[in-house]
Amino acid sequence: MYVRRVVGAGARRETYTVVDGDGRVVEMVDDYLALCTDREHSPNTLRARAFDLKAWLVFLYLLGLDPLTASPEHVDQFAGWLRRPVQPGRLRSADTDSGPAREASTVNRALNSVYMFYEFLARRGVGMGAQLIHRRATSIGDHGGFLAGIAERQVTVRPTRLKQTKRRPPTLTDAEVQQILDACDRVRDRLLMALMFETGCRIGQALALRHEDINTDRRTLTLRPREDNANRARGKSRDPKEIPVRCTLLDLYTDYLFAEYGELDCDYVFVNLWNGVVGTPMGYWAAMSLVKRLRRRTGIDFHPHQFRHTHATALLRAGVRLEVASELLTHGSVRTTAEIYGHLDVDDLAEELDRVGFRGLR
Template sequence: MRVRRVVGSGKRQETYAVVDDDGQVVEIVDDYLAVCTDREYSPNTIRARAHDLKIWLVFLRMLGIDLLEATPEHVDQFAGWLRRPIPAGGLRAVEADDLPGREASTVNRALDSVWMFYEFLARRGLGMGLHTGRVRPARTGDHRGFLAGIAAGSVTERPTRLKETKRRPSTLTDSEVQRILDSCAHLRDRLLMSMMFETGCRVGQALGLRHEDVNTDQRTITLRPRDNNVNRARGKSRDPKQIPVRQTLLELYTDYLFTEYGELDCDYVFVSLWDGNGATPMSYWAVMSLVKRLRRRAGIDFHPHQFRHTHATALLRAGVRLEVAAELLTHSSTRTTSDIYGHLDTDDVVDELERTGFWGAR
């Protein structure tokens, strides 16, 4: 059983299907993924759901359970199996390295995919639709609408969900960022790393950038969601976002155009210049290959998304309002920004105690 990339309907040109061992599309799953495609979900989201449902089908086949006969108890077993893939009812001796196979957040994503699939089936009168959610009283910290407080509220939640440990996003120090930039052998590479650090944009947003998106007069770049990027670069935002940038970044962009880009006939800002393929848009694979080289040169084990974490953390530490930070990070809401980056470490606590004079007053 595997997941295949196929042509989608409607606006989306790319979607996914689950194929069984005989090469046949699993139709009932395909119906659900087709609805996700018609609703114009991101291809990355559809791919993730397709992989989650493929694993669910593999698990049910291992138990000898039909897709429509599954119960909430089987979903509970599925959660345990994802964490530690031992056949249901199987026993074996505990080993020293017997750690969970998947993080709780990964398991919860798969569980959400399964519950949403059965909610779709419930509208057809199939499966365990009546058991896909349970209602509980609203608690502090739940997302609440503008009418909250007028009447007693309630929240519908998934029956099976693992407790996740909230971790502080990993960031880079200023000296580490400088070492990475100094390790870049080309202006293109330095511009790419600098842009992710100074704007907090995602790799996909940077790779999809066109020259028309760079406005040197207004000193801005516009991150536009596009479905037709030939390098399959994607950003999560649905709407264009205009991001202010510093003059030094624009000067680096200009130097890159005159020194390395030259007279290339290409709309994309970041292109593969030295791999013999001509002026083709830079791919995710090319970025990760570059990152591996920079890791060796700088002696720093980093990931491109750490630039985004570093930028976001610096914004909030500098006192930038949450709604402004959310706009700059192209988040759909301030809740997303707060949930991911609303953290304090020891240094933040010490700085605040010293700023308020709390320690000096005691």
């Protein structure tokens, strides 16, 4: 059982499917992924769902079950198997157990893929889709819609979901960011790191940036979702977002054009200049190779997405309204921003107590 990347339909240039051990496409899964492709879901989302459903099929194979004969009890067992995969009928000594194989968040994502797959099958009148959900009355803490509180309503609940520990995403200090920037010996590399830190854009959005997306007069850059990027760079947002940038970042961009980019004929901002084919768009591999070099030089174990977490946390700590931060981060909804960055850590609590003078009271 394995996942294959194949040509997509409609606007999607690529999608994914699951193939069994005999090299045949698993038709039920392929039909579901085709539906997701037609709805223009992100290729990264399609890939994750393909691997999640592959894991589900492997689990059912170990139990000798067909996907259409599986029950909600098997979904519960699947969650446990993802955390600690043990062959059916076999035991593992507790002395040799090194802990869960997957995080609770990863398991919940896989469970969501299974739920959505069976909801798709339920519309065909097969599978256990109707048994995988139940409804309950709303309670305090549920997300309310526009008419929340006006009429009684119910929410749909999926029975199997692991409890996740909420924690603020890891961030970098100002000193660490400066150390990383100072370790860049090329203007292009410094521009890439500074861009992710100062705008909070994703690495895919940065690598997909074209010169036409940078407006030096308005002091903005536009993050555009594109399906035809030669370097396969991708951003999660579906709509273009124009965001303001500082003059220092635009000055660094100008320095890069004059000092290193030169007369290259390429639409992309970030291109290969010293490795690979000169003048071609810089890809993920080249960007991660740069990150690894900077890790060695600085001793800071960081990932490009930490620049985004650092930027988002700085926005909220500075008092930027949640809806504004959500727009700047190109999130699909304010709720996404709140769920990722809305909770406070001990430093935030202490700062607020100091601000109101509570800790100074005797």
